[in-house]
Amino acid sequence: MLNENVASLINQQINKEFYSAYLYLDMSNYYIESGLDGFGNWFKVQAQEERDHAMLFLQYLQNNGEKVTLGEITAPNIPFTSFLSPLQESLKHEQFVTASINNIYDEASRIKDYRTMQFLDWFIKEQGEEEKNAEDLILKYNVFGTDAKGLYMLNSELGTRVYAPPSLVL
Ligand code: FEO
Numbered sequence: 564m565l566n567e568n569v570a571s572l573i574n575q576q577i578n579k580e581f582y583s584a585y586l587y588l589d590m591s592n593y594y595i596e597s598g599l600d601g602f603g604n605w606f607k608v609q610a611q612e613e614r615d616h617a618m619l620f621l622q623y624l625q626n627n628g629e630k631v632t633l634g635e636i637t638a639p640n641i642p643f644t645s646f647l648s649p650l651q652e653s654l655k656h657e658q659f660v661t662a663s664i665n666n667i668y669d670e671a672s673r674i675k676d677y678r679t680m681q682f683l684d685w686f687i688k689e690q691g692e693e694e695k696n697a698e699d700l701i702l703k704y705n706v707f708g709t710d711a712k713g714l715y716m717l718n719s720e721l722g723t724r725v726y727a728p729p730s731l732v733l
Contacts, residue, residue: 566674570629572667573620573679578634579663580617584610586656589639590649599646599714601722605700606649608726615729616686622733623682646714647704654697661690685731 565573587610595603624631643649664686671679707713 565624565627565629565679566670566676569667569671569674569676569679570624570627572670573624573629574632575634576663576667577617577620577624577631578636579660580613580620581636582639583656583660584613584617585636586639586641587613587653589641590643590653593643593649594646597646599718601718601720602646605721605724606653608724609653611726612729616689619729619731619733623679626733627678646708647701650697650701650704654694654701657690657693657697661694664690682733 564570587606591603591606591610594600594606621631641649641652643652664683668680668683668687670676671683703717707717
C-alpha cells in the first residue's frame with residue numbers, strides 16, 4: 564500500500580494525463596480542420612502518448628493494491644488564435660505537467676517512498692523530452708512556418724510521426 568497522500572496525487576495525475584490527451588486531440592482537430600493534417604497527426608500521436616501515461620499511473624496504483632478513482636475530465640477550452648498558438652499552449656501545458664509530477668516526487672521523497680520515486684524517474688525524464696519537443700516545434704515553426712512553402716514542408720515532416728508504445732512496462 565502507498566501513503567494516502569501519494570496515492571491521492573497519483574490518482575489526480577491520471578486525470579491530468581487524460582486531460583492532456585483530450586487537449587492534444589483538440590489541437591489535432593484544430594489543425595486537421597485548418598488543412599494541416601501533418602500537425603494534426605503529430606498531436607494525435609501526442610494524445611495517444613498521454614493516454615499511455617494515464618494508464619501507467621493507473622497500473623502503478625493497481626500494482627500497489629490501491630483503489631483507482633476516476634474523476635471527470637474537463638473539456639478543453641483554449642481558443643487557438645493562430646497556427647502557432649497550440650504550439651505555445653502545449654509547451655505551457657507540459658511545464659504544468661512537469662511541475663505536477665515533480666510535486667508527487669517531492670512528496671514521495673519527503674516520506675522516503677523509494678519505490679514511487681523510482682517509478683517516477685521515467686516520467687521525470689519523459690517530461691524533459693516532452694518540453695524539448697514542444698520547444699523545438701515552436702522554434703521550427705518560427706523559422707519555417709511563416710512562409711507557405713516552409714509550412715508545407717514542416718506539415719509533411721510532422722505527418723511522418725508514428726505512435727510507439729511507451730518504453731516503461733509495469
Ligand atoms: Fe504526459 Fe506530456 O505529459
